[in-house]
Every structure is written in structure tokens, then in C-alpha cells.
Amino acid sequence: MGLTKTDTYNTKTLSLATLFKALGHPARIAILEFIAKQSTCICGDIVTELPLSQASISRHLSELKAAGLIKGTITGTSVCYCLNPENMPFLVQFLNQLNSPTNQTCCS
Amino acid sequence: MGLTKTDTYNTKTLSLATLFKALGHPARIAILEFIAKQSTCICGDIVTELPLSQASISRHLSELKAAGLIKGTITGTSVCYCLNPENMPFLVQFLNQLNSPTNQTCCS
DNA sequence: TAATTTAATCGTAATATTGCGATATAATAA
DNA sequence: TTATTATATCGCAATATTACGATTAAATTA
Numbered sequence: 160m161g162l163t164k165t166d167t168y169n170t171k172t173l174s175l176a177t178l179f180k181a182l183g184h185p186a187r188i189a190i191l192e193f194i195a196k197q198s199t200c201i202c203g204d205i206v207t208e209l210p211l212s213q214a215s216i217s218r219h220l221s222e223l224k225a226a227g228l229i230k231g232t233i234t235g236t237s238v239c240y241c242l243n244p245e246n247m248p249f250l251v252q253f254l255n256q257l258n259s260p261t262n263q264t265c266c267s
Numbered sequence: 268m269g270l271t272k273t274d275t276y277n278t279k280t281l282s283l284a285t286l287f288k289a290l291g292h293p294a295r296i297a298i299l300e301f302i303a304k305q306s307t308c309i310c311g312d313i314v315t316e317l318p319l320s321q322a323s324i325s326r327h328l329s330e331l332k333a334a335g336l337i338k339g340t341i342t343g344t345s346v347c348y349c350l351n352p353e354n355m356p357f358l359v360q361f362l363n364q365l366n367s368p369t370n371q372t373c374c375s
Numbered sequence: 376t377a378a379t380t381t382a383a384t385c386g387t388a389a390t391a392t393t394g395c396g397a398t399a400t401a402a403t404a405a
Numbered sequence: 406t407t408a409t410t411a412t413a414t415c416g417c418a419a420t421a422t423t424a425c426g427a428t429t430a431a432a433t434t435a
Contacts, residue, residue: 167318168293172300180291184423185276185284192280195365203381210275212425217383219423228365236381236432247366251359257303257336258355292393311411323394325413344402344411379434384427391422399414405407 175253178246181226186211187219194229194242203237283361286354289334294319295327302337302350311345 168176181187186209193208194201205220206213220240223229227246232239276284289295294317301316302309313328314321328348331337338351 168297172293172296176291176293176296179287179296183284183288183291185280186423188280188284188287189276191365195367206382213382214384214426215424221383233382233432236379238382242365244366247362251362251366254355254359254362257299257350258352258359259303294393314411320395321412322396322414326393329413341402341412344409346412377435380432382430382432384429386427387425389423391420393420394418396417397415400412402410402412404409 175250178226178228178250181222181228184219186215187223190216190219190223191228191242194240201240205240283358286334286336286358289330289336292327294323295331298324298327298331299336299350302348309348313348 182191189209190205193205206216209216211219220229220231224231224240227243229240230243232241290299297317298313301313314324317324319327328337328339332339332348335351335354337348340347340349
């Protein structure tokens with residue numbers, strides 16, 4: 160019965176880590192890049208785009224979806240995926256804070 | 268002799284994934300938040316700040332350093348860590364692209 | 376209804392990450 | 406030189422992630 164991550168870190172820290180973790184795999188970055196490039200939903204043609212099995216891509220898609228980075232809509236036999244921009248500002252804000260001038264005053 | 272990640276994904280995709288992966292753990296987010304909060308170098312007092320062993324913190328610090336998210340300078344017996352803002356704009360730019368209006372035209 | 380298509384899930388093997396005690400290293404202080 | 410202090414690394418166990426073939430599920434088409 161050790162400390163869990165939920166006990167140890169606050170909600171914001173855990174959310175950031177979860178989102179970044181979902182972004183921390185090249186296949187998932189490639190999927191996001193591909194969806195963005197289409198600038199519309201993509202329906203099923205991701206499997207042909209990446210050198211991964213259908214099972215693996217489906218897994219990555221569900222991870223991206225669970226993290227709130229994409230949305231999926233069922234249309235007939237296929238599923239339509241698009242970006243979910245909801246959490247982007249949260250991540251950008253965090254990174255910008257790390258990048259602010261106040262944090263560049265040492266280790267030069 | 269399967270395909271390696273380096274064969275499969277382009278450099279930009281791999282860099283993004285590596286950086287995000289380094290950000291994908293609550294302990295490492297907490298470390299970055301702590302350094303940012305001090306808005307100066309921190310020298311050694313991270314161990315008392317987080318509920319992790321000295322060995323584990325050292326490991327997380329070296330991962331953050333390897334990813335290029337922090338810098339470390341040796342000063343006497345201790346090491347001084349501060350943020351390395353170098354890669355932040357790269358990450359922010361990627362996230363902002365995902366968040367651009369062009370990418371919000373479907374799955375509504 | 377039976378075949379087809381599309382995507383998710385299961386089971387499992389391989390690999391990677393995480394955490395920690397113990398130990399090593401390196402600089403300073405006594 | 407011998408402690409002491411601060412940090413990194415080693416070795417190992419526990420856990421998590423990744424990938425894929427096979428299977429399942431659900432909608433569509435013949």
C-alpha cells in the first residue's frame with residue numbers, strides 16, 4: 160500500500176503528464192500529423208499510411224482518444240477521426256511558462 | 268531485422284515524440300514545475316521536494332537533460348539545474364498547428 | 376440470409392520504464 | 406589523508422507499453 164501517483168501529484172501535474180505521454184510515441188505523432196494534414200476527418204485510411212498492423216493503429220487511436228487528443232465518430236461501417244483541440248491550450252500554456260524570460264536567468 | 272523507428276518515421280516526428288515522452292511522467296512535470304517556480308537554478312533541493320528516492324530523481328533529471336529540457340551545471344559538490352527553453356517553441360508550434368481553425372471542420 | 380467490410384478487442388511475447396537499495400564517483404571539509 | 410556531502414550509476418524486480426495475429430462485433434452489400 161505505497162503512495163499512488165494520485166496521492167502524490169496534483170491534478171494539473173497528472174493531466175499534463177497523461178497528455179504528454181499520449182503524445183510520446185512517433186506513431187501517435189504521425190497519426191496526428193496525418194489527420195492535421197487532411198484538415199478534415201479521416202475515415203479508415205490511416206492503416207495504409209503507417210507501417211503498423213490494423214490492431215496496433217487501432218490501439219494508438221484509442222489511446223489518443225482516451226487522452227482527449229482526437230474524437231471519433233461512427234459513420235456506417237467505418238469510424239471518422241478528427242483532432243480534438245480542447246486540451247491544446249492547456250499544454251501550450253504550460254510550455255510557454257517554461258519558456259518565459261523569468262526562467263532564463265541562470266546556468267548560462 | 269524489422270523496420271526500426273528511425274527508418275519508419277521522419278526526424279521531426281521522432282524528435283517530437285522523444286520530447287513529449289520525456290514530459291510524459293508526473294515526476295518529471297513536477298520537477299519542471301518546481302524549477303520554473305524557483306525561476307532560478309535549483310541545486311540539490313529537488314530530492315526533498317518529491318516523494319521519490321535520490322536515485323529515482325537523479326534518473327528523471329538525466330532523462331530531462333538527455334531530452335534537452337533542462338541544463339545542468341556542476342558547481343562544487345552539487346549540480347545546478349535550470350530549464351532549457353531551446354525546444355519549447357518546437358513543441359508549441361506543433362501543438363498550435365493541431366489547434367488551428369483549419370483543423371476543426373468536422374466530427375462536430 | 377450469407378458474405379463482406381471496417382474497426383475493436385483478446386491473448387501473448389518482446390521490450391521499455393520505473394523505482395529503489397547499494398555502490399561508485401567526485402569535490403569539499405576536517 | 407580521512408570523513409563528509411552531493412550526485413550518478415548499477416543491478417534487479419515490478420510494472421507498463423508496444424506490436425501483432427487471431428478473433429469478435431457491427432454495419433453494409435449481394
